[in-house]
Amino acid sequence: MAGTSTIDSAASIIRRRILDGVLGPGARLPEEQTSAELGVSRHTLRAALRQLVSEGLLRHEPNRGVHVPALTPADVSDVFRIRRMIELDAIEEIALVGNVPSGATSAVDGMEALGLSAAWHQVVEQDMRFHWALVEAAGSPRMVRTYAAIHAEIAYCLVQLRPHYDRPAQVAKEHRDLLAAIVARDGELAVVRMRAHLLEAETTLLGAIPAATHSERFPIWKE
Amino acid sequence: MAGTSTIDSAASIIRRRILDGVLGPGARLPEEQTSAELGVSRHTLRAALRQLVSEGLLRHEPNRGVHVPALTPADVSDVFRIRRMIELDAIEEIALVGNVPSGATSAVDGMEALGLSAAWHQVVEQDMRFHWALVEAAGSPRMVRTYAAIHAEIAYCLVQLRPHYDRPAQVAKEHRDLLAAIVARDGELAVVRMRAHLLEAETTLLGAIPAATHSERFPIWKE
DNA sequence: CCGCGGACGATTGTTCCACAATTCTGTAGC
DNA sequence: GCTACAGAATTGTGGAACAATCGTCCGCGG
Structure with a gap:
């Protein structure tokens, strides 16, 4: 295993x-x-x-x-805040040296290979592979360790985003643009795009979550 | 305990x-x-x-x-890289809202109360209290969790800085200036000062460490 | 009727013991 | 001096046990 x-x-x-x-x-x-x-x-x-x-x-x-x-909206915001902290730092670093991680490229390829009918969890999987590859490429063992520590929570957020995700092609394009900024060695642009990318995902999530958790939360847990 | x-x-x-x-x-x-x-x-x-x-x-x-x-110079750099990632994010946040954490203030007070003959570990203790208070004040549970995960390693770095630390009064002044930037709600200045503060500490450490570990490392461990 | 207290069962936190698998050590042999 | 191998030490995991704590159910009184 x-x-x-x-x-x-x-x-x-x-x-x-x-x-x-x-x-x-x-x-x-x-x-x-x-x-x-x-x-x-x-x-x-x-x-x-x-x-x-x-x-x-x-x-x-x-x-x-x-x-x-249960994931509250505040939890989602907090997770994405940490994501921004880590991933903006990471992408700026790799953009400055123009280091395009192969794992990120292949993840985008994987996204584009997914048809319209792709299961949402397949998209999530490629998405997480992409971001993971970026963080790894920054070359900081402790950043990887830190990212690993919230990696599962990121996934926990994303799996609840199911029906609100854009089409795979649209998701792929956003990531393609991120790679382009890295290739261009434009750190500032990469950071801007990544920030927008993450903020958009957060916003989408915050719109999608409350209704879902509300119905599932109370039967089991009270507080 | x-x-x-x-x-x-x-x-x-x-x-x-x-x-x-x-x-x-x-x-x-x-x-x-x-x-x-x-x-x-x-x-x-x-x-x-x-x-x-x-x-x-x-x-x-x-x-x-x-x-x-053993702490290699690369480890020290990596630890401080993560410190910058977290603490710059934190201090910018609290500077923007002008939230001066009381724990940070009292830590600086504690530093100033230390005489010239203060044991270095007392300075380290107040220093870590200061930075911890800052991160806590940022209001992100996961940032605190993340910081907690490298907190011990930070201490592990600092305790080796023993003889190269500036006088307590000098250390206190630097922290006082950080607080001043927060009070002034000048996020940019706070970030700049914090970056300089951390970079200086890192540089000092990198100058101090190699000699110390070299003598202690080989008798016990080979690689 | 509803809330309150206490006995009882369930679950957690921790210990002691056991044992296979792996690694280390010291020795004999080449 | 180096290799091979047997025996000792250490790790990884399981099983049973028990005190401490928590949850629940029942009976009692307001």
Whole structure:
């Protein structure tokens, strides 16, 4: 499985379940039941849960276990604020040296290869590959580590954007333009475009989310 | 101890030992011995070690345990690059709204209260309180989380800066000037000053580190 | 009828023990 | 001096147990 250690693969499985909506907002993860389900010991499961808590995909309350948090509009804004902080820094850096990461290029190619009927999660996957490649190309191990720490939350935001995403071709074009700015070694333009790109995604998300979470949140979780 | 859970306090103790130099670069932490020493079980210790690995204070190699990494000049630069990314973003935000965090003010007061003979670690402590307060005041939970993730590494850098730090009064003045820019709601000036502040610290560090680690690194660790 | 307190069951946090898999060490042999 | 290999040490994971905490249900009184 992803990550050779048992802990990592347990974390991957749970992460996937959250991102796929199998575990919705408010869902609790009892240790005994969950560990039995995954076929790992409680110790291993707990380590995996701690990992996911640090990624923001789960919330922990002492003596009360973990649960899947609901994404509030404030959370979405906060996630995108961090995205801007990291990705604007990254894209400026790689634009200045004109370093076009091959992973980003191939991600855009992948987007363009998707037809109109492409499943939204395929678009999301390529989109995240693109942005990940950009951050990696900035050449800072700790920036990658930092980005990894909110990567899952970004995905958690995006999967809820389902019906409001533009057509794949439109998404691809935006990313193509970002690459163009990098190729042109125009750091300022790259930053401007990336900022616009991220702000637009945030705005779209903020329009899409509230209705969706509202109906799903209250049956399970109260606060 | 700090953090009510056993795991957190174990992590705190080990973190302290690393920052205090009790555990130098290259030092290994055998699980059985270390857990016995701290009076916790191996599982608990392992959880604490995973935490410290995620903070960058320890490095893990599969089936070979964890060890204290040596700080290379590249590491110092990378840490400060992330500091600039986060703290410039934070200070711009709080300068724009003129939000002067009380923790930052009191940290500067604390610096000025330190005499010429103050232990360097006291200066570091106030310095870190100052910067932490700034990041907190930016009002982004995930920025705080992100900063927390490299906070220990920042400290790990700073403790090695010992003899090269300016006098407390000089350090205090620099921070006072940062506060002044915030009070004046001059975001641009605040950013400029913060960048200069961080770049200067980095430069000082890069001049100080190589000699120190070189002598300590080889007796224990080879690569 | 509704709220309050306490017993009981469920869950978490942590420990001790066990054991396969891997790595390290020291020694014998070439 | 170097390699090969056996034995020791260490890591990665599982299982059972238990105190502490939390949640729930029931009976009681207002």
